Amino acid sequence: MSNDKPTLEPPIGVLGGTFDPIHHGHLRLALETAEQLHLDEVRMIPNGQPPHRDAPAASAEQRAHWVNLATAPEPRLTMDSRELRRAGRSYTVDTLADMRAEWPNRPLCLIMGRDVFADLPSWHHWRELFELAHIALIDRGSSRPALAAEAAAELDIRYSDDPAILASRPAGAIIPIEPPTLAISASRIRALLAAGASPRYLLPDTVLEELMTTNVYSQPATTERS
Known part of the structure; x- marks a missing residue:
């Protein structure tokens, strides 16, 4: 019997969010990460029922449609609707487990900001994330919030500044990325509308046309969610 490890396939990035609505900040982050880490693609995953925030203002169908419109011109970005198809809360660990079952030999790379990572120990089954994926950590020198003690310990153990580590194992490393800062927020877009x-110019014209047609954010109450 051979003890050789299976050959790893090209890595996949994972970027979740409400995308309420999707904008150029999301898209540039995904594309810059794909280029910096040599990812085969980035799966843009609209949240179904996010556990750490209010429900999105727009429907699941609307948000998925907008992500499809926004990513259509770029082959490395793909809309992934698996959380919208799953009932109940959208826990990242469940999403990654589902992806790992689909792609057992592909490194998965979960993209998140340092502010999110700082509070990672509050996530559902958070330690299992490292068994399922790497973390691409958005690490801008001008914004470094203090980390929870357990998160800081994991960063010390797993940190690697070499993207080549993605070719050596399917999960477990924390890799810094430094995308440019774009001061765009979905809440600002909703407020303007x-x-x-x-x-x-804050979001793709194809998405803006849909927002103007549907008037989904015409009510001031929808601007309160970030």
Whole structure:
């Protein structure tokens, strides 16, 4: 019997979010990460029922449609609707387990900001994340929130600044990335639309056209969610 390890296939990035709506900040982050870490693709995953925030203002169908529109011109970005198809809370560990079952020999790379990583020990079965995926940590020198003690310990153990580690194992490392800062937020886009102002150039024109047609953010209450 051979003890050789299976050959790893090209790595996949994983970027989750409400995408309420998707904008250029999301898209540039995904593309820059794909280029910095030599990812085969980045799966853009709209949250179904996010456990750490209020429900999105737009419906699951609307948000998935917008992500499809926004990613259509770039072959390395793909809309992935698995969380929208799954009932109940959208726990990242369940999403990664589902992806790992689908791609047993592909490194998965979960993209998250340092502010999110700082609070990682509050996540559902958070330690299992490292068994399922690497973490691409957005690490901008100007914004470094203090980490929870357990998160800091994992960063010390797992940190690697060499993207080549993705070719050696399917999960377990924390790799820094430094994408450019784009001061764009979905809450700002919603506020502009609610006020009758234009958010043009903050998000793809194809998505903006859909927002203007459907008037999904015309009510001021929808601007309160970040």
